[in-house]
Amino acid sequence: MSTLALAGLLREAAPALEAALGARLEVELAPTKALEARIRAGEHADAAVLTAEAVAALSAEGVLDGMTARPLAHSRVGLAVKAGAPHPDIGSVEALRRTLLSVPSLCYSRAGASGIFFAGLIERLGIAAEVNAKAIVIPQGFTAEKLVNGEAAIAFQQISELMEVPGIEIVGALPEGAQTVAVFSGAAFTGAANGTALLDAVARVCTPAALRAKGLDAPG
Numbered sequence: 533m534s535t536l537a538l539a540g541l542l543r544e545a546a547p548a549l550e551a552a553l554g555a556r557l558e559v560e561l562a563p564t565k566a567l568e569a570r571i572r573a574g575e576h577a578d579a580a581v582l583t584a585e586a587v588a589a590l591s592a593e594g595v596l597d598g599m600t601a602r603p604l605a606h607s608r609v610g611l612a613v614k615a616g617a618p619h620p621d622i623g624s625v626e627a628l629r630r631t632l633l634s635v636p637s638l639c640y641s642r643a644g645a646s647g648i649f650f651a652g653l654i655e656r657l658g659i660a661a662e663v664n665a666k667a668i669v670i671p672q673g674f675t676a677e678k679l680v681n682g683e684a685a686i687a688f689q690q691i692s693e694l695m696e697v698p699g700i701e702i703v704g705a706l707p708e709g710a711q712t713v714a715v716f717s718g719a720a721f722t723g724a725a726n727g728t729a730l731l732d733a734v735a736r737v738c739t740p741a742a743l744r745a746k747g748l749d750a751p752g
Contacts, residue, residue: 534581545737563643601719603751610691639684691747
């Protein structure tokens, strides 16, 4: 069970993971908050990749084996537009604020770590009412899909998630002062026979080069 932030990396690495494990790999992708709820409702797997906070919480509850927990990737929030569209100015916090007020529409995700951060960001900038009046807030999934079908002019999400949608262009990461670095960690489910082996295999494919290629950074 994995956060969407590592979707591209896990899809690309699936053949190598299956070869290393000698078994077929099934990956359930969803935002961390959605996966947390499902896990607490009783759904289990061999391993989970979630925010570090979620891994710590589920380890404290005994659902995940905290002894196996390890950071896998750092991720930043970015902004994207449809391919060929002008790139708005997001070079500073004030420039980002002006962009958010001037664009006709935008999209962010309700349940993902990036969407939760973005909702707090527009509150801190004092523009939540204006922005939400023209925002498409999806429950989960890839926000950049709303760019391709013309429903939104700009989309916010983890850069690695924006990269999963063809037909868009990433303008860049949000500026310092309006940015957060999410830490995504993995842990085996308590008692899962294949959990540690799967987590070890996932950690091996999360090389600095593989992470960079998917818009992520290596921990530390």
